[in-house]
Amino acid sequence: MGKVYVFDHPLIQHKLTYIRDEKTGTKEFRELVDEVAALMAYEITRELPTEEVMVKTPVTEAKSKVLSGKKLGLVPILRAGLGMTDGILKLIPAAKVGHVGLYRDPETLQPVEYYVKLPPDIEEREFIVIDPMLATGGSAVEAINSLKKRGAKNIKMMCLIAAPEGVELLNEAHPDVDIYIAGLDEKLNEKGYIVPGLGDAGDRLYGTK
Numbered sequence: 001m002g003k004v005y006v007f008d009h010p011l012i013q014h015k016l017t018y019i020r021d022e023k024t025g026t027k028e029f030r031e032l033v034d035e036v037a038a039l040m041a042y043e044i045t046r047e048l049p050t051e052e053v054m055v056k057t058p059v060t061e062a063k064s065k066v067l068s069g070k071k072l073g074l075v076p077i078l079r080a081g082l083g084m085t086d087g088i089l090k091l092i093p094a095a096k097v098g099h100v101g102l103y104r105d106p107e108t109l110q111p112v113e114y115y116v117k118l119p120p121d122i123e124e125r126e127f128i129v130i131d132p133m134l135a136t137g138g139s140a141v142e143a144i145n146s147l148k149k150r151g152a153k154n155i156k157m158m159c160l161i162a163a164p165e166g167v168e169l170l171n172e173a174h175p176d177v178d179i180y181i182a183g184l185d186e187k188l189n190e191k192g193y194i195v196p197g198l199g200d201a202g203d204r205l206y207g208t209k
């Protein structure tokens with residue numbers, strides 16, 4: 001069974017409150033999503049392997065650690081996942097970025113795939129799939145199906161807000177995938193929106209309706 005981590009860091013929780021607030025406009029919403037994504041990336045990368053190198057300081061030579069060159073791939077689910085990508089890249093600028101384009105059919109709530117482009121070396125790469133919203137879980141399951149079909153073996157899922165229904169579906173479909181969340185909410189409403197949630201993440205990021 002995949003592990004589920006809910007980040008209770010005060011800065012993440014503080015910013016998430018303003019992301020949820022309906023009074024927060026597009027510009028501030030985008031900035032806050034970017035900031036929370038960076039803070040989450042800081043927590044997620046805690047276990048990255050390091051190696052010792054020698055460095056010459058102005059005082060002496062010393063052994064010091066650097067990241068040991070693990071191949072990382074970020075995979076935002078279009079559109080809304082794009083809103084978190086730059087924040088993560090600020091901390092991990094060498095990560096490659098793939099894209100999976102999916103939209104959720106408003107009637108059936110089923111994901112419809114329209115685009116996939118991934119970086120090379122899929123089998124050795126560690127992927128982080130990014131989407132602010134894990135609602136029914138259908139989009140995340142489909143995006144990860146798409147990655148696995150192309151050879152991906154090591155995948156994490158990162159989202160701002162999840163519904164219990166989405167966590168359960170993702171855990172069932174992909175028990176090897178750990179899930180990282182800023183807020184685990186109460187439920188879905190009859191239209192498949194997360195309650196209390198933040199509304200439609202894509203629309204709030206890009207000012208569409």
Ligand SMILES: O=P(O)(O)OC[C@H]1O[C@H](OP(=O)(O)OP(=O)(O)O)[C@H](O)[C@@H]1O
Binds near residue numbers: 102134135202
């Ligand atoms: O867990 P699910 O029930 O599948 O719902 C979550 C999906 O819905 C939203 O995307 P949307 O379909 O609105 O596309 P968009 O990002 O282009 O707005 C969201 O960004 C997720 O991808």
Ligand SMILES: O=c1cc[nH]c(=O)[nH]1
Binds near residue numbers: 199
């Ligand atoms: O609450 C939700 C559910 C799906 N997609 C969103 O953007 N918001």
Ligand SMILES: [Mg+2]
Binds near residue numbers: 080200201202203
């Ligand atoms: Mg949307």
